[in-house]
Amino acid sequence: MRKGLVPGEQVIVTTRPQPRKLAGAAVAFVLAPALAAFASAWIIRGGARAVLGAKGTPWLVAACVAAAAAVWLGYCLPRLLRWQGTRYTLTSRRMVARYGILNRREQQVNLASVRNLGVHETLLQRLVRSGNISLETWYQGVVVFRDVPEVSRFRDFILDAIGELPDDHEAGPDAGGYYAAGALPESMREGGRDER
Numbered sequence: 001m002r003k004g005l006v007p008g009e010q011v012i013v014t015t016r017p018q019p020r021k022l023a024g025a026a027v028a029f030v031l032a033p034a035l036a037a038f039a040s041a042w043i044i045r046g047g048a049r050a051v052l053g054a055k056g057t058p059w060l061v062a063a064c065v066a067a068a069a070a071v072w073l074g075y076c077l078p079r080l081l082r083w084q085g086t087r088y089t090l091t092s093r094r095m096v097a098r099y100g101i102l103n104r105r106e107q108q109v110n111l112a113s114v115r116n117l118g119v120h121e122t123l124l125q126r127l128v129r130s131g132n133i134s135l136e137t138w139y140q141g142v143v144v145f146r147d148v149p150e151v152s153r154f155r156d157f158i159l160d161a162i163g164e165l166p167d168d169h170e171a172g173p174d175a176g177g178y179y180a181a182g183a184l185p186e187s188m189r190e191g192g193r194d195e196r
Contacts, residue, residue, distance in 0.1 A: 010092045011091050018130035020130065032076075035068070085104075086100075112162075119151055130147050130151055131151030
C-alpha cells in the first residue's frame with residue numbers, strides 16, 4: 001500500500017476482516033480427515049467385505065482419502081484464500097479495501113467526500129467485537145466494509161482521520177490534489193473554458 005500513497009498521505013491502520021467466517025472451514029479441516037480415517041479403518045477391518053468383497057477395499061480407502069482432500073481443496077482452501085486476500089487500509093485521506101489474490105479488486109472511498117458514517121453489528125458480530133462500517137458519500141452512494149475487527153475503534157480512527165483533513169482554505173493542488181470549494185482552476189470547472 002505504501003507505493004500507492006500520494007505525497008503527505010500516511011497509513012493509519014491495515015487489517016483483515018474478522019476470521020469468524022473461517023469457523024466452518026476450520027471444523028471441516030479437522031473433521032474431514034478424521035471421518036476419512038474412521039471410514040478407512042472400518043473398511044480395512046472388514047466392514048466393506050460383505051458388500052464389495054476383498055477386491056474393492058483399496059478403492060474404497062482411496063475414495064475416503066480423495067473425499068477428505070476434496071473437502072480441503074474445495075471448501076477450506078478457497079475460504080482461507082478469500083480471507084487472506086482481503087485487506088482494509090485506512091490512510092490519512094482515504095479508506096481502501098482490496099479483495100483477491102489472483103483476481104484483484106479494489107474499492108476506495110475518499111474521506112473528504114464522506115457524508116455519513118454508520119456501524120452495524122449483529123449479535124454474533126458483537127460477541128467477537130466486529131461489525132460492518134458503511135460510508136455514505138455524495139458520488140459513490142453507500143460503501144460497506146464487512147466484518148471489520150474492533151469496529152468501534154476503527155470507526156474512531158476514521159472519524160479522527162476525517163477531523164484531521166485539511167480545511168477548504170488550506171486545500172489546493174499542493175495539498176494532496178484537493179481544491180477548496182469553488183476554487184477549481186477554470187479549465188477543470190464544469191463546462192471548461194469559454195473558447196468564444
